[in-house]
Amino acid sequence: MKTAYLILLSFLVQTVCSFSSAVAEPLPSWNSNKTKRTLVEFVESTTTPGSKKFLEPSDRIAVFDNDGTLWAEQPVYFQALFIFDRIKQLAPKHPEWKTEEPFASVLRDDYKSALAGGKESLLKMTMATHAGLTTEDFHGIVKQWIDSAKHPKTSRPYTEMIYKPMLELLEYLRDNGFKTFIVSGGGIEFMRPWVEKVYGIPPEQVIGSSIETKYEVKNGTPSLVRLAELNFIDDKAGKPVGINQHIGRRPVLAFGNSDGDFEMLEWTTAGKGPRLGVLIHHTDSKREWAYDRKSHIGKLERGLDEAKTRNWLIVDMKRDWEEVFLPDNG
Amino acid sequence: MKTAYLILLSFLVQTVCSFSSAVAEPLPSWNSNKTKRTLVEFVESTTTPGSKKFLEPSDRIAVFDNDGTLWAEQPVYFQALFIFDRIKQLAPKHPEWKTEEPFASVLRDDYKSALAGGKESLLKMTMATHAGLTTEDFHGIVKQWIDSAKHPKTSRPYTEMIYKPMLELLEYLRDNGFKTFIVSGGGIEFMRPWVEKVYGIPPEQVIGSSIETKYEVKNGTPSLVRLAELNFIDDKAGKPVGINQHIGRRPVLAFGNSDGDFEMLEWTTAGKGPRLGVLIHHTDSKREWAYDRKSHIGKLERGLDEAKTRNWLIVDMKRDWEEVFLPDNG
Numbered sequence: 001m002k003t004a005y006l007i008l009l010s011f012l013v014q015t016v017c018s019f020s021s022a023v024a025e026p027l028p029s030w031n032s033n034k035t036k037r038t039l040v041e042f043v044e045s046t047t048t049p050g051s052k053k054f055l056e057p058s059d060r061i062a063v064f065d066n067d068g069t070l071w072a073e074q075p076v077y078f079q080a081l082f083i084f085d086r087i088k089q090l091a092p093k094h095p096e097w098k099t100e101e102p103f104a105s106v107l108r109d110d111y112k113s114a115l116a117g118g119k120e121s122l123l124k125m126t127m128a129t130h131a132g133l134t135t136e137d138f139h140g141i142v143k144q145w146i147d148s149a150k151h152p153k154t155s156r157p158y159t160e161m162i163y164k165p166m167l168e169l170l171e172y173l174r175d176n177g178f179k180t181f182i183v184s185g186g187g188i189e190f191m192r193p194w195v196e197k198v199y200g201i202p203p204e205q206v207i208g209s210s211i212e213t214k215y216e217v218k219n220g221t222p223s224l225v226r227l228a229e230l231n232f233i234d235d236k237a238g239k240p241v242g243i244n245q246h247i248g249r250r251p252v253l254a255f256g257n258s259d260g261d262f263e264m265l266e267w268t269t270a271g272k273g274p275r276l277g278v279l280i281h282h283t284d285s286k287r288e289w290a291y292d293r294k295s296h297i298g299k300l301e302r303g304l305d306e307a308k309t310r311n312w313l314i315v316d317m318k319r320d321w322e323e324v325f326l327p328d329n330g
Numbered sequence: 331m332k333t334a335y336l337i338l339l340s341f342l343v344q345t346v347c348s349f350s351s352a353v354a355e356p357l358p359s360w361n362s363n364k365t366k367r368t369l370v371e372f373v374e375s376t377t378t379p380g381s382k383k384f385l386e387p388s389d390r391i392a393v394f395d396n397d398g399t400l401w402a403e404q405p406v407y408f409q410a411l412f413i414f415d416r417i418k419q420l421a422p423k424h425p426e427w428k429t430e431e432p433f434a435s436v437l438r439d440d441y442k443s444a445l446a447g448g449k450e451s452l453l454k455m456t457m458a459t460h461a462g463l464t465t466e467d468f469h470g471i472v473k474q475w476i477d478s479a480k481h482p483k484t485s486r487p488y489t490e491m492i493y494k495p496m497l498e499l500l501e502y503l504r505d506n507g508f509k510t511f512i513v514s515g516g517g518i519e520f521m522r523p524w525v526e527k528v529y530g531i532p533p534e535q536v537i538g539s540s541i542e543t544k545y546e547v548k549n550g551t552p553s554l555v556r557l558a559e560l561n562f563i564d565d566k567a568g569k570p571v572g573i574n575q576h577i578g579r580r581p582v583l584a585f586g587n588s589d590g591d592f593e594m595l596e597w598t599t600a601g602k603g604p605r606l607g608v609l610i611h612h613t614d615s616k617r618e619w620a621y622d623r624k625s626h627i628g629k630l631e632r633g634l635d636e637a638k639t640r641n642w643l644i645v646d647m648k649r650d651w652e653e654v655f656l657p658d659n660g
Contacts, residue, residue, distance in 0.1 A: 058532060135574055179534075192578045202388060203578030204509075204535075213574060215567040215593055222593070222600050224574050231575075237545040244465055244543060244554050246576060248522045248533030263545055263552070270552050 026172045029165040029323040036320065038313050039169070042276050046252070047176045053274040055252060057177040062253035063243060063264060064170070066184035066191060066208075068298040069257045069280050070199060071162040072151075074289040076115065076297060078158050079186050080122070082145055084111060086129040094128075103128070123230075126187075131211055131228035135189060138226055143193045156328060159198050165321045166255075166280075170199055178253070181205045183243055185235035185260055189226075207242045209234045239264035257282065258298040265303070265312060277312035279303050284318040287325075356502045359495040359653040366650065368643050369499070372606045376582070377506045383604040385582060387507040392583035393573060393594060394500070396514035396521060396538075398628040399587045399610050400529060401492040402481075404619045406445065406627060408488050409516050410452070412475055414441060416459040424458075433458070453560075456517075461541055461558035465519060468556055473523045486658060489528050495651045496585075496610075500529055508583070511535045513573055515565035515590055519556075537572045539564045569594035587612065588628040595633070595642060607642035609633050614648040617655075 026043075030036040045053040046060070067073040087097070087106045097103035102121040105114035115121065130138065151161055170180050180201055182191060188208030195201050212229040215222065234242040240263055243251065254261070254268035257280040265277035279300065282291050292300040307314050317324065360366040375383040376390070397403040417427070417436045427433035432451040435444035445451065460468065481491055500510050510531055512521060518538030525531045542557040564572040570593055573581065584591070584598035587610040595607035609630065612621050622630040637644050647654065 058526070188575075188578070196388070204576060206578060210575065213571050215570045215597070217596070222570070222597050224570060224597075240545045240552070240554060241543050245518075245540065246534060248518070248536060266547070267545070267552050267554075 027165065027168050029168055029321060031320055031322050033320065035313065035315055038276075039278075042253070042274065043173065043176050043178075046274050055274065059249075059252060059273075060173075060176070060178040061181065061247060061249060061251040062173050062178045063181045063183045063207075063247075063251045063255070063268065064166070065256040065258070065261045065264070066182050066186055066195075067257075068282065069163075069255050069261070070166050070170075070182070071158070072288060073298050074291070075153065076111065077186065078151075078161070079190050080111075080115070081149070081152070082142070082190065083125050083129050084114070085145060085149060086141070087125060090129065127211070127228040130187065130189075131226045134223040134225055135213060136223070138189055139193045142190055146194045156325075159194060160326050160328065162198060162326060163280075163321070164323045164326050167199065167326070169255075170201070173253070174200065179205065181207060181243075181247060181251070183207045183234065183239050183254075183264060185209055185233070185238075188234070207234055207246045209238075235260045237263045240267035243267070252276070254278065255280065256303075258300050259302050260298075262302055266310075269310065269312065277307075277310065278315060279307060279312055280315045281317060283316050284321075284324065286318075288317060290318075357495065357498050359498055359651060361650055361652050363650065365643065365645055368606075369608075372583070372604065373503065373506050373508075376604050385604065389579075389582060389603075390503075390506070390508040391511065391577060391579060391581040392503050392508045393511045393513045393537075393577075393581045393585070393598065394496070395586040395588070395591045395594070396512050396516055396525075397587075398612065399493075399585050399591070400496050400500075400512070401488070402618060403628050404621070405483065406441065407516065408481075408491070409520050410441075410445070411479070411482070412472070412520065413455050413459050414444070415475060415479060416471070417455065420459065457541070457558040460517065460519075461556045464553040464555055465543060466553070468519055469523045472520055476524045486655075489524060490656050490658065492528060492656060493610075493651070494653045494656050497529065497656070499585075500531070503583070504530065509535065511537060511573075511577060511581070513537045513564065513569050513584075513594060515539055515563070515569075518564070537564055537576045539568075565590045567593045570597035573597070582606070584608070585610065586633070588630050589632050590628075592632055596640075599640065599642065607640065608645060609637060609642055610645045611647060613646050614651075614654065616648075618647060620648075 026040060027036055045051050046055040048054065064070055067077050084106050087103055091097055091107055097107060102114040102117050102125055146158060149158060150156060151158055154161065173180055182195060182201055184191060186208050188206055188210045191206050191208055192203040195206055196203065210231040212227040212231045213224045214227055216225050232238065232242065239261065250271045251268045252274060253276050254265045255278045256265055269275040269277040281300065282289055284290060291298065292304060356370060357366055375381050376385040378384065394400055397407050414436050417433055421427055421437055427437060432444040432447050432455055476488060479488060480486060481488055484491065503510055512525060512531055512535065514521060516538050518536055518540045521536050521538055522533040525536055526533065540561040542559040542561045543554045544557055546553055546555050562568065562572065569591065580601045581598045582604060583606050584595045585608045586595055599605040599607040611630065612619055614620060621628065622634060
């Protein structure tokens, strides 16, 4: 009698489980079309036991660019906006900035001129705002900024400028045993304070650009001090290098949106077995922004030219996404 | 009636579970003494909901040195023995090595002379054997070596020269929601090919010393080429730096065995909340080796002097370990 109930119970549990997974259609913010089908088919074929394309859980490594792939990157990278805000905050301690470029331009709210100096200007501003303090202090500053700053165009918190379809994709992949990593040209320590809460990606799964740090013990208290010296640029050909340094194996899935992600997709999709490279194409000037070949941010040219021959999937934001951003909580 | 059975079933399951966990005493190769009690109490107090010392699963980060902490390191670091074997293997392609030091000494089996040149000699030998090939080729070479090479004294495979009590500890921690990382002065790519199988630690949770790599595309095939240039030394004050680079948060548990691990334990135990630093003291000349202050490998002096005032736990191998190595499968 008891055995009969146990069998019944086991049957009920199985039925309920398969029923609920059949009902909960994955990726609800993705329109039901070929793009979505390609993503779902990749996941199903690589995770169904017995499938020819089955991947062991340890091989299910998925990497995501951040700027323009998981959250927006217009009118400029959000980290640049953090830098501008930080320069203004630090200005009282730096009277010389009133006449020193690129700081003077930032203090006049002329961000275009501040960025006109290219890489050199950006590096100067990065070092002035990111170095000379401990990792823990920097972490606190980033956290305070991300919790309070608002996007200049939408007036929404930056953590609401993330793409709902991509968040669903991250969760869908994790539900299917994939380990999700961020591989961004942005600063590793600029992302770590908030990405776990926002994307569900822990700090140890974040790869990014970095400056040098130095271990110091003062009055018996150890700290890691951030130095005004570049350590690693996690962009273009640096992305596969960063992936190897941090992950130590080749991903099977790579998501990017610009030519800065080209080598990451190339490296990922050149491996053996099932692979998928995906480019998010910004085509929606109404709900987001529309840009590619001629953009000063997130330029996408080679990727568009070669996606077809390389069998990479292009996500057309306007066509493929039913929703773009998270609902407005403000 | 059905409900009654369900309640009974639930009660039975609970009883069986608590009974089996009471029976399965953790860390069976550790003698039942104060050392073991300290370890078990740390884990129980940080993982029991409601405990004052409770740590969220995301904070349960445990770091382990490798050489002398997870596996043996005598008569010299096993990676040095890999280097010697590799030099012999490559010698036919390098006739100049017959007269060029330190290679000439290695080819005469005079390892002591080969290592007498200190860091410079070691670096020369490392670059000659670790660089100039792709990451995937190097991975294959390490795998072949670890699968076939034998320890010069015990004639056992190196992967059987790992400490059974530490393997139990790794599993015990993971069973309790801790994420386990290796933080070794050894080469990151020398460890990654085998540590997942041996320790259950995946490549992305391995931190070590490294040389530079470069992304290259030849005839359409991308690869990462290993360059004869140092990238990072993960030793002493480098260990907290490496931990920050890879993990991005401060561990709560750190295990080492030499003064090369001092800063890692210092950094770990200086954080807020429950923390534990542990040093494995090699005291067993019969079953393993006995060495500390005067050893050329794994020198432990400052750690022994300061462990008491810093409240670090010393594991006395002879006293605390009922077994040392894995059973001999040969």
